[in-house]
């Protein structure tokens with residue numbers, strides 16, 4: 001198949017492009033390099049099954065494809081709050097453009113949504129049926145409201161135009177090719193530990209997160225895309241094993257052998273206290289569950305950052 005991956009030069013997108021090529025598909029990677037980089041895909045450029053196009057998805061795109069993975073959007077708070085208007089445009093105009101393309105060429109489309117659509121959740125773990133606690137006026141709203149609107153658009157195209165849609169709600173994912181300084185917990189801790197700097201924890205570090213290794217996540221996205229047309233999602237994709245940020249920092253110090261110290265800073269506004277996916281739907285409809293434990297995934301990620309730094 002000819003498969004379009006928007007945001008294909010980013011962290012998740014570049015791993016997805018690789019796996020799709022391994023499966024024998026032709027991949028068209030579209031990216032404006034806002035947070036992605038050529039380094040992430042340089043090893044694919046000579047592959048005849050791979051094509052790269054510099055393009056901003058807030059503008060229409062006319063190509064012939066069978067499937068679309070719509071991943072383009074900055075994912076870390078530093079980047080999505082850098083130009084919040086562009087972030088909303090990427091999610092909303094980007095989704096409209098990709099849905100228009102999917103409708104024209106009758107392609108199946110998968111939207112990379114996020115656990116952030118659950119806001120600061122009152123139910124724990126989060127199921128897909130939870131309707132979310134919402135604040136429209138805070139700085140992170142440009143990201144999660146944009147993603148929520150994109151979900152709505154997908155379901156409207158599904159009902160109105162009978163498009164084949166898939167919505168994945170992705171929870172914290174980590175692994176090689178995360179950017180070293182983008183404010184995400186795993187990469188921050190590893191880089192600080194490897195550089196011998198203080199390891200910064202926001203708040204007391206008791207807030208919890210669940211961390212999914214990139215290979216597991218990519219497998220989940222591919223299974224969702226390949227699932228029967230009746231499966232639209234939303235489907236939570238993430239690792240349900242929960243850790244506090246302090247536990248993550250301590251594990252990172254141990255695995256890097258670093259002597260860095262933990263330091264505590266004030267919590268940013270609206271930082272969710274808990275995040276843990278309920279993956280019952282993914283288990284039952286996709287026969288998917290993560291297999292890489294945090295310790296193992298961290299080792300692979302630390303090896304990547306060591307070679308990079």
Ligand SMILES: NC(=O)c1ccc[n+]([C@@H]2O[C@H](COP(=O)([O-])OP(=O)(O)OC[C@H]3O[C@@H](n4cnc5c(N)ncnc54)[C@H](O)[C@@H]3O)[C@@H](O)[C@H]2O)c1
Nearest residue numbers: 007009010011012032033034035036056057072073075173
């Ligand atoms: N990594 C996670 O933990 C996580 C969690 C939840 C959801 N997601 C979602 O998964 C997707 C990929 O995330 P990631 O972690 O790989 O982030 P990333 O920042 O590494 O990748 C995003 C890619 O999109 C590109 N991009 C941004 N705006 C664009 C635009 N207007 N036009 C074309 N390309 C554009 C960037 O250059 C980058 O290559 C995002 O949609 C994100 O919201 C990721």
